[in-house]
Amino acid sequence: MTFTSSRVTPWAERRARPAKGKSGRELAHESAEKHVLGTAAYIDDLPELAGTLHAVAGKSTIACGKIRKLDLAPVWASPGVVDVLTLADIPGEKDIGPVYKGDLIFADGRVDFHGQALFAVVAESFEQAKRAALAAVVEYDEEDAILSVEHALQQNSFVNPAHTMQKGDAAAALAKAPVRLSGSLYVRGQEQFYLEGQISYAIPGEDGSMKVHCSTQHPSEVQKLVAEVLDVPINHINVEVRRMGGGFGGKETQAAQWACIASVFATRLNRPVKMRLDRQDDMVLTGKRHDFLNRYELGITEEGKILGADIELAGFCGYTADLSDAIVDRAMFHVDNAYNLHDTRVIGHRCRTNTVSNTAFRGFGGPQGMIFAECMLDDIARKVGKDPLDVRKLNYYQDGECTHYGQPIEHFILPELIETLEKDCDYRVRREAIKTFNAQNPFKKRGLALTPIRFGISFTLQFLNQAGALVHVYTDGSVHLNHGGTEMGQGLYTKVAQVVANEFDIDIDMVMVSATTTDKVPNTSATAASSGSDLNGKAAQNACQMIKTRLVDFAAKHFSVTTGDVRFENNHVVISKDGKEEWIAFGEFTDLAYRNRISLSAAGFYSTPKIHYDRKTATGRPFFYYAFGAACSEVEIDTLTGEYKVLRADVLHDVGTSLNPAIDIGQIEGGFIQGMGWLTTEELLWDAKGRLASASAATYKIPTSVDIPVHFSVRLFDRPNSEDTIYNSKAVGEPPLMHGISVWCALRDAVASVADYKVSPQLDTPATPERVLNAVMAMQALNSAEA
Numbered sequence: 001m002t003f004t005s006s007r008v009t010p011w012a013e014r015r016a017r018p019a020k021g022k023s024g025r026e027l028a029h030e031s032a033e034k035h036v037l038g039t040a041a042y043i044d045d046l047p048e049l050a051g052t053l054h055a056v057a058g059k060s061t062i063a064c065g066k067i068r069k070l071d072l073a074p075v076w077a078s079p080g081v082v083d084v085l086t087l088a089d090i091p092g093e094k095d096i097g098p099v100y101k102g103d104l105i106f107a108d109g110r111v112d113f114h115g116q117a118l119f120a121v122v123a124e125s126f127e128q129a130k131r132a133a134l135a136a137v138v139e140y141d142e143e144d145a146i147l148s149v150e151h152a153l154q155q156n157s158f159v160n161p162a163h164t165m166q167k168g169d170a171a172a173a174l175a176k177a178p179v180r181l182s183g184s185l186y187v188r189g190q191e192q193f194y195l196e197g198q199i200s201y202a203i204p205g206e207d208g209s210m211k212v213h214c215s216t217q218h219p220s221e222v223q224k225l226v227a228e229v230l231d232v233p234i235n236h237i238n239v240e241v242r243r244m245g246g247g248f249g250g251k252e253t254q255a256a257q258w259a260c261i262a263s264v265f266a267t268r269l270n271r272p273v274k275m276r277l278d279r280q281d282d283m284v285l286t287g288k289r290h291d292f293l294n295r296y297e298l299g300i301t302e303e304g305k306i307l308g309a310d311i312e313l314a315g316f317c318g319y320t321a322d323l324s325d326a327i328v329d330r331a332m333f334h335v336d337n338a339y340n341l342h343d344t345r346v347i348g349h350r351c352r353t354n355t356v357s358n359t360a361f362r363g364f365g366g367p368q369g370m371i372f373a374e375c376m377l378d379d380i381a382r383k384v385g386k387d388p389l390d391v392r393k394l395n396y397y398q399d400g401e402c403t404h405y406g407q408p409i410e411h412f413i414l415p416e417l418i419e420t421l422e423k424d425c426d427y428r429v430r431r432e433a434i435k436t437f438n439a440q441n442p443f444k445k446r447g448l449a450l451t452p453i454r455f456g457i458s459f460t461l462q463f464l465n466q467a468g469a470l471v472h473v474y475t476d477g478s479v480h481l482n483h484g485g486t487e488m489g490q491g492l493y494t495k496v497a498q499v500v501a502n503e504f505d506i507d508i509d510m511v512m513v514s515a516t517t518t519d520k521v522p523n524t525s526a527t528a529a530s531s532g533s534d535l536n537g538k539a540a541q542n543a544c545q546m547i548k549t550r551l552v553d554f555a556a557k558h559f560s561v562t563t564g565d566v567r568f569e570n571n572h573v574v575i576s577k578d579g580k581e582e583w584i585a586f587g588e589f590t591d592l593a594y595r596n597r598i599s600l601s602a603a604g605f606y607s608t609p610k611i612h613y614d615r616k617t618a619t620g621r622p623f624f625y626y627a628f629g630a631a632c633s634e635v636e637i638d639t640l641t642g643e644y645k646v647l648r649a650d651v652l653h654d655v656g657t658s659l660n661p662a663i664d665i666g667q668i669e670g671g672f673i674q675g676m677g678w679l680t681t682e683e684l685l686w687d688a689k690g691r692l693a694s695a696s697a698a699t700y701k702i703p704t705s706v707d708i709p710v711h712f713s714v715r716l717f718d719r720p721n722s723e724d725t726i727y728n729s730k731a732v733g734e735p736p737l738m739h740g741i742s743v744w745c746a747l748r749d750a751v752a753s754v755a756d757y758k759v760s761p762q763l764d765t766p767a768t769p770e771r772v773l774n775a776v777m778a779m780q781a782l783n784s785a786e787a
């Protein structure tokens with residue numbers, strides 16, 4: 001046999017025990033140690049090449065209007081400046097809109113939001129570029145800006161036409177219903193606040209080629225856009241992403257602009273160019289979660305069963321469409337959450353405002369729809385005087401029923417999951433204890449809520465549901481894995497490596513995953529819609545199976561056995577012959593196969609089956625399956641100050657058969673906290689001039705370790721996915737964010753206790769202490785009006 005590295009455990013030892021780290025095991029994230037030690041390299045940690053320049057954008061100082069004068073002479077004259085770019089200097093395509101046109105790299109004679117990039121400057125140092133960007137002399141003819149959803153609705157200002165989904169006849173159902181109620185909720189957006197900001201590093205190569213290191217969830221789109229902007233074929237550009245310090249949707253489309261700018265500079269100057277947005281620029285220049293203004297009218301029975309619903313959702317898209325069409329659609333898809341609304345009409349507006357173009361954020365509009373379902377259910381409970389959990393149970397979907405977009409409900413395990421959580425967390429006992437507590441305490445009030453999640457898994461645009469993977473097996477039995485998915489901390493690289501280890505039944509340390517690059521796996525989709533492991537796991541499995549088939553065929557011929565006599569076990573290939581077993585170390589076997597001219601490399605592919613959606617009729621099966629979960633949160637508010645804390649949270653979440661329980665639980669914990677932050681402390685505010693007022697960590701408050709619930713339990717609902725996903729697992733990335741809704745419902749429950757649960761308090765989000773206090777005072781005013 002050939003040389004085997006001393007870093008590889010001897011095969012004899014590997015034979016004596018099961019292979020380590022295969023799928024389903026609680027393996028630490030592949031970079032966990034490096035994350036903790038600080039040795040995991042992000043783009044700004046890469047050693048800078050000699051001659052590297054730094055680019056910074058020059059931003060508008062108004063929200064809306066024409067540019068009367070743009071004098072860049074002072075920018076050119078600034079120390080260290082090497083080049084300045086405006087829209088006219090872009091050699092190829094100037095519009096980098098991901099789905100619809102409209103996203104120009106720089107403003108074209110007019111400004112549509114405060115902070116919009118007008119030009120970019122590149123200098124010897126980042127500080128010099130920052131200073132130079134401020135030197136431009138710009139004069140504007142200011143126009144009236146549209147800065148709110150309400151204003152946009154009133155002005156009919158939309159980035160795209162409204163879309164409607166319908167089931168039955170909502171108007172007729174409402175007219176007949178014995179009880180009617182209506183309500184509204186304003187749900188504010190959220191800043192992604194990834195720890196590593198947007199960054200790209202463009203390095204020119206030979207023959208007009210370009211290597212771009214980019215912190216992006218979508219390397220293929222960045223590759224394509226850079227090529228278009230430079231006016232070169234796509235094969236000239238190679239985009240590499242080893243890891244992101246978080247993406248959360250914010251790097252699905254909005255990493256591209258900075259990659260394009262850096263690449264144009266790099267081409268013009270034939271020097272490496274880095275463009276890194278500092279935190280404030282990042283917050284001002286890139287899109288966030290969409291705010292939503294939601295309204296409903298419901299018809300219900302006296303018992304609180306929903307008969308019909310008329311729902312209007314309006315998303316705050318900013319000045320261009322970006323991904324807003326799909327995001328508002330996903331809000332509409334999730335407005336029923338776990339409940340059969342029966343005759344339903346849902347209309348979704350895409351409001352155009354003079355603010356930065358909003359984009360993907362974990363859940364992709366789903367959370368903004370889902371919270372409204374929970375809001376409606378709580379309102380019904382107050383109206384009919386029942387426990388909110390009982391009203392929820394009354395309205396659950398049942399298998400065989402149909403959503404308002406025509407997807408039938410199947411494998412609906414939610415009632416059972418909730419039953420389990422309800423018992424495990426002592427919901428009923430605590431409900432009584434809270435009533436007693438509230439009766440005894442004049443100022444402190446407690447609230448409790450148990451809320452479910454049903455989240456659709458798949459990109460709603462069918463063609464995006466595909467992935468590729470590249471697997472090389474080397475002669476010593478070590479394996480190199482590459483796939484189209486990107487690593488943003490969610491553990492995708494670890495999970496897909498586990499799939500490969502599982503397929504060959506080899507130790508995980510035999511599998512090496514390297515950076516995602518567009519020259520290894522081409523034409524990939526964004527790592528988004530939680531489908532990274534579903535898609536890339538299957539693609540990697542497909543590649544492994546191709547190689548395995550070749551190896552088994554070869555072994556059968558070579559050892560004169562049938563293919564059924566060959567198996568992969570404990571890092572070995574086992575040949576059964578004449579009642580005896582021959583165990584050949586995997587590394588020896590692959591060397592043998594190589595010597596017999598067997599290809600040990602394969603490119604795998606996967607496309608999700610069963611899904612289709614016709615947007616014209618708004619019907620189909622957009623989702624391969626649903627991920628489920630439920631959370632129960634208990635809070636305590638101070639009715640004198642509005643301050644609160646989360647005393648306890650219990651989460652039970654469905655990840656099918658987990659690929660990696662440790663990583664899945666991490667995703668659920670992180671998702672819960674991120675969702676709670678969205679609905680409690682994170683407040684995005686624009687001032688009257690359209691300037692982002694909360695543009696730094698000083699004014700925008702993300703949750704910290706002290707905000708974690710005092711008692712926090714997260715468990716997996718261990719049940720294989722009924723659909724044929726990779727090892728019957730389920731996607732985990734986005735859904736757990738929506739467990740944060742239970743905290744908001746619990747806060748509302750605590751506030752409602754002030755007026756003896758007789759009315760539903762208006763509690764727009766984020767439910768900051770100030771909003772909680774206002775809601776409490778509104779309840780107290782009702783009490784005194786009654787008295």
Ligand code: MTE
Nearest residue numbers: 246247248362489490528529530531532733
């Ligand atoms: N987890 C971490 N640590 N960092 C992230 O940026 N992004 C979330 C989720 N979990 C994110 C994360 C979002 S928005 C998505 S769509 C999924 O991860 C994407 O990865 P997956 O499809 O591999 O789950």
Ligand code: HPA
Nearest residue numbers: 326364459460461528529
């Ligand atoms: N989810 C996330 N990202 C997306 C989607 C989606 O459904 N569609 C396009 N990008």
Ligand code: MOS
Nearest residue numbers: 249361362528529
């Ligand atoms: Mo996630 S919002 O689909 O990147």
